[in-house]
Amino acid sequence: MWVSLVSLLPLLVVAFALPSSDSEHKVKELVVPPRGWSIHGPAPLDHLIKLRIALPQSNFQALEDHLYEISDPYHERYGAHLSKEDIEELVAPRPESVDAVAQWLHSHGIQDEDMGRSPAGDWLTLRIPVALVEKMLDTKYHVWKHAGSGDYLVRTTSYSLPKSLHEHIELIQPTTMFGAFKKLKSTIHSISEADATIQTQNLRPIVDAAGVTVDASCNTTITITCLKEIYNAVGYTPSATVGNSVGITGYLEENANRADLQTFYADQVPAAAAVNSTFKFISVAGGLDSQNSSLAGGEANLDVQFAFGLSFPIASTFYSTAGRPPFIPDIGTPEDTNEPYTDWLDFILSHPSPPLAISTSYGDDEQTVPESFAKRACAGFAQLGARGVSLTVSSGDGGVGDGDPDPATQECITNDGLNRTRFIPGFPASCPFVTAVGGTIHFPEQAVDFSGGGFSDYFARPSYQDAAVKGFLSKLPKGTYSGLFNPNGRAIPDVSAQSDFFRVFIAGTPRSIGGTSASSPTFAGFVALLNDGRFKKGLPSLGFLNPLLYSKAASGFNDITVGSNPGCGTPGFNATKGWDAVTGLGTPNFAKLLALVT
Numbered sequence: 001m002w003v004s005l006v007s008l009l010p011l012l013v014v015a016f017a018l019p020s021s022d023s024e025h026k027v028k029e030l031v032v033p034p035r036g037w038s039i040h041g042p043a044p045l046d047h048l049i050k051l052r053i054a055l056p057q058s059n060f061q062a063l064e065d066h067l068y069e070i071s072d073p074y075h076e077r078y079g080a081h082l083s084k085e086d087i088e089e090l091v092a093p094r095p096e097s098v099d100a101v102a103q104w105l106h107s108h109g110i111q112d113e114d115m116g117r118s119p120a121g122d123w124l125t126l127r128i129p130v131a132l133v134e135k136m137l138d139t140k141y142h143v144w145k146h147a148g149s150g151d152y153l154v155r156t157t158s159y160s161l162p163k164s165l166h167e168h169i170e171l172i173q174p175t176t177m178f179g180a181f182k183k184l185k186s187t188i189h190s191i192s193e194a195d196a197t198i199q200t201q202n203l204r205p206i207v208d209a210a211g212v213t214v215d216a217s218c219n220t221t222i223t224i225t226c227l228k229e230i231y232n233a234v235g236y237t238p239s240a241t242v243g244n245s246v247g248i249t250g251y252l253e254e255n256a257n258r259a260d261l262q263t264f265y266a267d268q269v270p271a272a273a274a275v276n277s278t279f280k281f282i283s284v285a286g287g288l289d290s291q292n293s294s295l296a297g298g299e300a301n302l303d304v305q306f307a308f309g310l311s312f313p314i315a316s317t318f319y320s321t322a323g324r325p326p327f328i329p330d331i332g333t334p335e336d337t338n339e340p341y342t343d344w345l346d347f348i349l350s351h352p353s354p355p356l357a358i359s360t361s362y363g364d365d366e367q368t369v370p371e372s373f374a375k376r377a378c379a380g381f382a383q384l385g386a387r388g389v390s391l392t393v394s395s396g397d398g399g400v401g402d403g404d405p406d407p408a409t410q411e412c413i414t415n416d417g418l419n420r421t422r423f424i425p426g427f428p429a430s431c432p433f434v435t436a437v438g439g440t441i442h443f444p445e446q447a448v449d450f451s452g453g454g455f456s457d458y459f460a461r462p463s464y465q466d467a468a469v470k471g472f473l474s475k476l477p478k479g480t481y482s483g484l485f486n487p488n489g490r491a492i493p494d495v496s497a498q499s500d501f502f503r504v505f506i507a508g509t510p511r512s513i514g515g516t517s518a519s520s521p522t523f524a525g526f527v528a529l530l531n532d533g534r535f536k537k538g539l540p541s542l543g544f545l546n547p548l549l550y551s552k553a554a555s556g557f558n559d560i561t562v563g564s565n566p567g568c569g570t571p572g573f574n575a576t577k578g579w580d581a582v583t584g585l586g587t588p589n590f591a592k593l594l595a596l597v598t
């Protein structure tokens with residue numbers, strides 16, 4: 001019996017055989033194989049992995065304290081954003097950690113010049129073969145296959161580190177991260193042919209209960225003019241020369257096409273068309289900039305056309321971050337399938353002056369991103385907020401669920417081996433340091449049924465939304481959805497904006513696109529306009545928005561009280577008076593917000 005145990009559990013036996021010492025390995029992270037994934041075969045030993053090692057940030061708590069002070073409109077330090085150097089000092093790892101990790105890597109033959117470092121030195125990246133990673137992490141990688149999508153990943157379900165290193169390393173990936181990264185998808189809800197011309201049919205303008213008047217066509221076709229009408233920004237003229245900026249992130253080889261932007265401008269922003277206004281392209285980690293019109297991306301085009309169209313002539317940048325598709329067995333491509341926000345964060349945090357409002361319309365189910373990784377990426381978003389950057393993120397398109405149509409994985413089933421039914425929040429929307437933007441539809445506005453909303457299972461509710469969210473929870477009938485969500489979690493979304501029938505040009509053709517993918521760049525466009533108003537008064541950029549939105553600026557929103565976000569076989573949450581888990585605080589009233597922040 002003992003003998004067979006030895007042959008079954010060689011690693012365990014080695015651990016017992018060694019004298020207890022610092023070099024003894026101890027499990028760092030262990031997961032059950034998530035639903036839908038099974039072992040396909042052994043991992044090729046020479047397969048290259050791009051390993052990311054996170055060293056603990058020495059003083060993140062102090063950074064968070066600063067962030068909350070400078071983002072609180074009633075605090076004397078409001079707007080006193082930190083510099084790149086301030087931030088790097090706060091998140092730099094302790095010298096002991098740097099030394100211990102370097103020593104360990106050297107002992108495996110890895111030299112300093114083989115390692116990439118983030119600006120603060122809190123992330124190391126190295127490209128090394130599976131055989132070496134297995135030795136360093138006392139683990140075994142396999143090729144895993146996903147039943148529904150047929151995707152492959154090279155992963156393990158646990159990894160170990162010498163005991164003495166546990167306090168010096170926060171996490172290492174790719175190890176246990178099973179996110180189906182092909183599905184780290186844009187949240188485009190639908191694409192359909194739009195009429196080449198907008199049908200107004202001589203209808204009378206629509207006037208809502210508050211007296212806001214919009215063109216009749218805006219009920220079913222959203223243009224830049226419609227958004228300015230609905231959100232009370234008609235006639236506001238931003239400046240190109242006050243140092244303002246706006247950015248859009250692109251992933252998964254989504255191309256923002258400049259010719260399409262010109263066509264869109266000719267259609268909806270004549271002043272931008274007249275000067276051939278365009279954006280600056282920045283490649284991150286090898287992201288491409290194909291201008292081949294047949295490769296124009298629906299997501300990238302939607303994002304740049306609306307964010308930049310709303311904020312013209314404010315300086316605009318599109319970031320394309322590379323991220324390879326999942327592993328292809330038998331092809332020696334390096335493994336580069338970590339969730340790509342961290343590559344973008346490394347890049348943008350090293351930039352001396354990043355854009356001041358940045359929108360991201362990509363997301364994933366929170367449960368497919370390991371908690372340790374989600375927390376580190378979220379800490380990166382906090383750093384950017386402390387630099388004075390406002391980050392908006394789509395809240396997701398599955399209502400309270402994940403909208404998973406795949407029978408192999410099913411909707412709303414937990415990945416923890418227990419197969420519980422549960423609401424599925426999105427990440428990075430669930431990070432408390434971004435502004436999560438949900439969706440509305442039609443005019444007068446109501447919640448759109450796909451608007452991602454709910455509560456994080458990873459992040460506790462931040463105090464800035466305590467009062468608003470408690471108010472919502474207290475109105476829920478007792479026992480509502482008990483066990484399906486974490487009532488103490490960070491609540492999503494923060495705000496919302498129109499999310500359907502956006503008139504976008506793709507490969508020269510007008511299309512109608514929906515999704516909270518449309519809401520986030522829309523909101524970012526208005527944030528850029530608010531920053532414009534502040535700069536004209538000599539005030540700093542808004543930076544991390546949420547503490548402001550839930551306090552001083554709360555009265556600058558149109559409260560949405562009609563609609564709900566069904567999912568997971570439930571009717572979801574209701575849009576209600578005040579904050580709700582469908583539309584957050586509501587949609588922006590630009591003129592009111594401008595008066596509140598300037």
Ligand SMILES: *[C@@H]1O[C@H](CO)[C@@H](O)[C@H](O)[C@H]1NC(C)=O
Binds near residue numbers: 442
């Ligand atoms: C807007 O469109 C919806 C859906 O087609 C329709 O039910 C509603 O009556 C329209 N509203 C107005 C004011 O025309």
Ligand SMILES: *[C@@H]1O[C@H](CO)[C@@H](O)[C@H](O)[C@H]1NC(C)=O
Binds near residue numbers: 274276
């Ligand atoms: C804009 O581009 C068009 C076509 O390339 C060109 O004819 C026009 O002169 C340009 N306008 C300006 C203001 O640069």
Ligand SMILES: *[C@@H]1O[C@H](CO)[C@@H](O)[C@H](O)[C@H]1NC(C)=O
Binds near residue numbers: 295
């Ligand atoms: C543009 O992309 C399409 C689709 O991949 C391809 O067939 C075509 O050859 C490309 N055109 C150019 C000019 O590269």
Ligand SMILES: *[C@@H]1O[C@H](CO)[C@@H](O)[C@H](O)[C@H]1NC(C)=O
Binds near residue numbers: 419
């Ligand atoms: C969870 O579902 C998977 C896949 O359907 C199945 O293999 C596993 O046995 C289930 N686990 C439990 C605890 O029901």
Ligand SMILES: *[C@@H]1O[C@H](CO)[C@@H](O)[C@H](O)[C@H]1NC(C)=O
Binds near residue numbers: 476480
């Ligand atoms: C939503 O509103 C309906 C109609 O008023 C009500 O029956 C239902 O209980 C509400 N659902 C939740 C989750 O509050």
